[in-house]
Structure formats: structure tokens, C-alpha cells
Amino acid sequence: MDTPTPETSGSAAQQEAPAEQPPAEHPLVVRFATWMAGSREAGLAMLQRDAPDVLPGHPPAAYKRPGLRQHEYKRPGMVRQQGESIREPAADLFGRLRQVTRLFSARHKIHGFDLDESLGRFDGTTKLGMKHPLIRGEVRRLYVLQQELQRKCLTTVLMNLSPAPRAAFILRVILGFSRDEVHEIFGSPTGASSAYSRALQDLGEYLDHVCEHVEPKNPCRCENRLASAVEHGFVTWPERDDLAGDTPVRSQRRQEYEKLFAALPAPQ
Incomplete structure (x- = not known):
């Protein structure tokens, strides 16, 4: 009996050919x-x-x-x-x-968490105790949770921006593209500049009078909001290794939005 060949069978070559990869x-x-x-x-x-x-x-x-x-x-x-x-x-x-x-x-269109609801902004008097199951008596774990709260909070604010301002801000501040490069990506210098300005405006409307990392005198502090954040499920133990646990999260000076967000760990 003759052995079928790809020419005679018409299908063997197709079956053996690797699938096209994107x-x-x-x-x-x-x-x-x-x-x-x-x-x-x-x-x-x-x-x-x-x-x-x-x-x-x-x-x-x-x-x-x-x-x-x-x-x-x-x-x-x-x-x-x-x-x-x-x-x-x-x-x-x-x-x-x-x-x-x-x-x-x-x-x-991303709809982030409602921070007011998740953190209970008007109840920041209860601190997370060292005996809490997530801390286990280790101060390092407390600091990691504070870092996670800061990351989650600021990322949530960023996610609540409209897509174009969010894109302009991420390209410029987090990914480090120059202004001219972002103009090229948007295909419109006017559109890119407008989107970036809108991002700064929207971030300021929420953070300027609330977040301690923008202004140390502001009332919302990570160490005071952590207990509420954990209680509402806004923060859980992070399965990542890029959050520092050597110092508490406390703001010492006013920070610009660009420096604040550029230092954030990326979402996973």
C-alpha cells in the first residue's frame, strides 16, 4: 500500500503546520x-x-x-x-x-471604587491594631498594608478619570513619554494638551483638599483610614513584593501629582 503524502492527502501538511501566532x-x-x-x-x-x-x-x-x-x-x-x-x-x-x-x-469606561464609601472618610479615628489577623503583630505588615492603601487609593482616583485624560497622564507621567511624543501618539497637539490639563484639573479637584500626600495638612491619612479600608474590603493583603515595609506611610511635604503617581507600583 502506498504511503499517503501531503500532496496526495491534502490535509497532512495542514495538520502539521504550526498555528499562526498573534x-x-x-x-x-x-x-x-x-x-x-x-x-x-x-x-x-x-x-x-x-x-x-x-x-x-x-x-x-x-x-x-x-x-x-x-x-x-x-x-x-x-x-x-x-x-x-x-x-x-x-x-x-x-x-x-x-x-x-x-x-x-x-x-x-472604567468605574472605580467610590472612595468615600469604601474608606468611610468621615470616620478616620480607629487605627488598625497590631493584633489584627492581617498584621499578626508584625509592624512591617502594617506598613505594607499602608503602602497598599496608598497605591489602591491613588490608582482608584486615576481610574475614575475619563479615558483621554487618563491616557495622557499615564503616557506622560507613568510611562515617561515626552510632551511631543504624547502629541504624536494622540495625533493632535491640542487634543493631547487639553487631555493632560483636564487630568491635572480632575486630580486636583479630588486630592487637593483631601489627600495628605498632596498636602500634609489634609485630613485623609493612610494610617487613620486603614482600619476602615480593611473593614470595607477595599484593602486586603497584597500578593506582591514591591511594597516597602520598612517605614510608615506618612507625608512630610507637599508633593506634585506627577511625582506622586510616577512612584506608584503598577497594577497587576
């Missing part, structure tokens, strides 16, 4: 989507292939910036080591970030 996303695109969505899982979901390549009302060329390749792209401060491999695809990074921004603006 192109790998640039790490900065993944980080951007993670911050925009509030978690890596939700961010990656927004990058799946079933998300539309072209949004309604936008021409196909809207996401392309001819000539820009990943291997040609170098942000200030980023130095590629000699011989370092270049991740594929060599795609238009700015165009992809622009696409993700528009996807969130068109499809994805």
Missing part, C-alpha cells in the same frame, strides 16, 4: 493597557485580536505613522545594549498606542 505586543503597549484598564488581565483583554483594528469613524491610515519602526525607536534614557535582540514585530509603536487610546475611549 504578533507580540511591545512591552510599553502592554504596560499602557495595564494602567488604562487597572489590571494586566483586563489590559491584555483589550489587546486581543478581536478588538477592531479600525474604529468606526476613523480611516485605516489613522493608526499609521510611516517610517517609524520599533528598532528605530528610542525614548530618552532608554539605551539598547550591544547585541540585544529586537522583539518582533517591528511595528509602529506610536500608532499602536494611539489605537489603544482610541479603543478605550470608544469602548472602555
Whole structure:
């Protein structure tokens, strides 16, 4: 009996051929989507292939910036080591970030926690005791929980911004793109500047008269709100290792929003 060949069977070659893999996303695109969505899982979901390549009302060329390749792209401060491999695809990074921004603006509205409800802002008199099950008598665990509260609080405020201001702020402050680069990503200097200004305005409206990290004289302090945050389930023990436990979370001086948010650990 003759042995079937791919030419005669017509299916063997297809069965043995590896499945086509979607192109790998640039790490900065993944980080951007993670911050925009509030978690890596939700961010990656927004990058799946079933998300539309072209949004309604936008021409196909809207996401392309001819000539820009990943291997040609170098942000200030980023130095590629000699011989370092270049991740594929060599795609238009700015165009992809622009696409993700528009996807969130068109499809994805995040509603964060209501901080007033979650923290009980008008009841900050009870501190979390050292005998609490989450602390176990270890002061380091208390400080880690305070760090987690600060991270969760500020991230929640950021998530409550509208998509365009949130994107402009994340690109500029957290991912470190320059003003001109953010203008390029948005495709409109006016639109990018307006979105960034709106982000600062909205952050200020909530934080300026509340958060101790913006102004030390403000009433909301992490050590005083932690017990309420734990009670309401707003803070649980964080399964991460990037929160310091060597010092308490106390503000000593006024901080600008940019420095405050740039120091935050990324969502997971």
C-alpha cells in the first residue's frame, strides 16, 4: 500500500503546520493597557485580536505613522545594549498606542471604587491594631498594608478619570513619554494638551483638599483610614513584593501629582 503524502492527502501538511501566532505586543503597549484598564488581565483583554483594528469613524491610515519602526525607536534614557535582540514585530509603536487610546475611549469606561464609601472618610479615628489577623503583630505588615492603601487609593482616583485624560497622564507621567511624543501618539497637539490639563484639573479637584500626600495638612491619612479600608474590603493583603515595609506611610511635604503617581507600583 502506498504511503499517503501531503500532496496526495491534502490535509497532512495542514495538520502539521504550526498555528499562526498573534504578533507580540511591545512591552510599553502592554504596560499602557495595564494602567488604562487597572489590571494586566483586563489590559491584555483589550489587546486581543478581536478588538477592531479600525474604529468606526476613523480611516485605516489613522493608526499609521510611516517610517517609524520599533528598532528605530528610542525614548530618552532608554539605551539598547550591544547585541540585544529586537522583539518582533517591528511595528509602529506610536500608532499602536494611539489605537489603544482610541479603543478605550470608544469602548472602555472604567468605574472605580467610590472612595468615600469604601474608606468611610468621615470616620478616620480607629487605627488598625497590631493584633489584627492581617498584621499578626508584625509592624512591617502594617506598613505594607499602608503602602497598599496608598497605591489602591491613588490608582482608584486615576481610574475614575475619563479615558483621554487618563491616557495622557499615564503616557506622560507613568510611562515617561515626552510632551511631543504624547502629541504624536494622540495625533493632535491640542487634543493631547487639553487631555493632560483636564487630568491635572480632575486630580486636583479630588486630592487637593483631601489627600495628605498632596498636602500634609489634609485630613485623609493612610494610617487613620486603614482600619476602615480593611473593614470595607477595599484593602486586603497584597500578593506582591514591591511594597516597602520598612517605614510608615506618612507625608512630610507637599508633593506634585506627577511625582506622586510616577512612584506608584503598577497594577497587576
